[in-house]
Amino acid sequence: MRVAVIDLGTNTFHLLIAETAGKDLKILYKTNVPVKLGEGRINDHIIIPAAFERGVNCLKDFSHTLASYQVDQVRATATSAVRSAENGQDFVYAVKEHTGITIETISGDEEAALIYQGVKLSGAITGLSLIMDIGGGSVEFILCDTESLIWKKSYNIGAARLMQRFFKSDPLSDEDKQAILFHIQEQLADLFEICEKFKPRTLIGSAGAFETFAELVTRKHNQNIAIEQIKTYPFNYDDYIDISVKLINSTHRQRVEMPGIIPLRVDMIVIASLITNYVLGRCQINRLMLSTYDLKMGVLASQV
Known part of the structure; x- marks a missing residue:
């Protein structure tokens, strides 16, 4: 069929x-x-x-x-x-x-559940993990392990929403950064509570912006890896932090000229970097993994 x-x-x-x-x-x-x-x-x-x-x-x-x-x-x-x-x-x-x-x-809850099913198919979940899917309109978080989905929630803090509301400077000013981080802190209070309780040690980024991060890291090291053809990619944490800080402090023009960033993501990748770094810091997570399987694969799995 x-x-x-x-x-x-x-x-x-x-x-x-x-x-x-x-x-x-x-x-x-x-x-x-x-x-x-x-x-x-x-x-x-x-x-x-x-x-x-x-x-x-x-x-x-x-x-x-x-x-x-x-x-x-x-x-x-x-x-x-x-x-x-x-x-x-x-x-x-x-x-x-x-x-x-x-x-x-x-619904946001249904979206999070389908993202979990997609990421699970990729094999990225090897222990207690926090899945993060950064969309344009919403961001989904799923706390899970290899056996089950423990907790999930969708938040209206997607990259397009935050860009339209806060992205007023180029490069992003300290004032705009602080406004974004304050908003994230307010919105994600219950996420940080659940992570304090369960203490996940791995953040799994579901496709999207995380594919761009992986593209930039592999290009930096001249690794010949076709991101679109793999299921998972384990980041070196320091490599990711180095790339994300560079993105946050760059101008629009500098990002346009970076090989590996698709036009749609040239500005949104700054927001994605800010959210990811804040979550990693607040949840004290220092392992980052990409799953190229996301919502689409979860929906596909539900059709079989």
């Missing part, structure tokens, strides 16, 4: 098509498009007309790909940008009308 997963993220829409035979999966096709659905007014809970149109057009293209691959089953999930927008349901209706694709708007 051929199944497809469409992940409608705040920044990027992903399409994954796989052949399934029992529990076996073979990826036939995957692509992602920087739709930027949360552009402009995500904090006002609005999908602006240009972003709305980009989203519908992207899904029209996806529908043609689904037809060409003769897909039997499709699951399309929408996350923070759609669930928090006043016109999110209008977008869901428009997509159905123009493409025939039915979008399921999932």
Whole structure:
């Protein structure tokens, strides 16, 4: 059977098509498009007309790909940008009308559970760990071990939200940094309480920004590793810290010129670095791992 997963993220829409035979999966096709659905007014809970149109057009293209691959089953999930927008349901209706694709708007809790399933498939969880998924609209945290999901929560502190609210300087000023960190500290109080209780020793970054961090680290050491073709990547902690500090203190132009950063992530990677470093410090974690498997693989696993 051929199944497809469409992940409608705040920044990027992903399409994954796989052949399934029992529990076996073979990826036939995957692509992602920087739709930027949360552009402009995500904090006002609005999908602006240009972003709305980009989203519908992207899904029209996806529908043609689904037809060409003769897909039997499709699951399309929408996350923070759609669930928090006043016109999110209008977008869901428009997509159905123009493409025939039915979008399921999932809650933050459902999103976190699916991220856990995806990361678990990668083999990244080897002990008590904290999974972190930095999206454009929300950030999910999952406390887990090899056997079970212990605790999970989604927070509306995604990179696009924080950028639109706090990113006012280039390079980011100390004042803007402090405003961002104060906001993170306020929002994540219960996360830090649960981590104080369980004391996870590994932070697992789920795809996205963490793939960019890995790309930058491997390029720094001239390692010939195709990040998109591996399931996991263990960071050298000092390497990660060195790269993240460089990103936080860089100008927009300097980041544009860094090989390994895709255009969509040129500014958001600064926010991702700040959040990651703050969580590592507050939770006293000094082991960092990338899982390239995320929500998409979790949804795919749920289809098998």
